[in-house]
Amino acid sequence: MNHHTINYLEIPTADIGRSKAFFNTVFGWRFEDYGPQYSCFIDVGMTGGFYQAEVSFTLEKGCPLIVLYSHALEETLAAVIAAGGSISTEIFSFPGGRRFHFIEPAGNEYAVWSE
Template identity: 70%
Template sequence: MTQHNSINYLEIPVKNIERTKAFFNRVFGWRFQDYGPEYTCFLDVGIDGGFYTAKESFNLDKGCALIVLYSLSLEDTMAAVLDAGGEIIKDTFSFPGGRRFHFADPNGNEFAVWSE
């Protein structure tokens, strides 16, 4: 059941839906449900949401929110990001509670990955 006043859904702008799906499937194993050529939902990733076609990308320099993913192995995930065509934009660093790095997906969107 959806909780009142909870974050329920994310919609993320991307320049290329197919390339985005390939990247997130390869790196994180995500599955998708398409709704036309300009929208796809990601399935079973911890929160409901989707990618939609847009000309813009997002990053912290633009004041955008940071989407943070979890990994059991930062090193393995970083290698997978690079292998799939992503770019590391902030190397692994420590913070209270763990470590994380930031990457840009093939659209130029900034995400982070953290681990204990």
């Protein structure tokens, strides 16, 4: 472990099953369940999990943005839509790359970027 680094990320979701299915379909994430209200994601770049909560997070609410990486931004955007996500911000350029934002089926907002 590296001292004073972000080590674990816990993400609230109103529907663990829907979030797991979405992230497995679009991004290939695997999960290990610890009861009906918690599921860890495995081999996704950072350790963490989904926990059952009656809240959702979006930039509009002032929440932090979790940004994922893709080698093929347009393909990932199409996969997000096909899996039931909605695009909250279309692809745009920023210094160093391009990205889009999406809302997954449980209502949380994420982004995906690429060079």
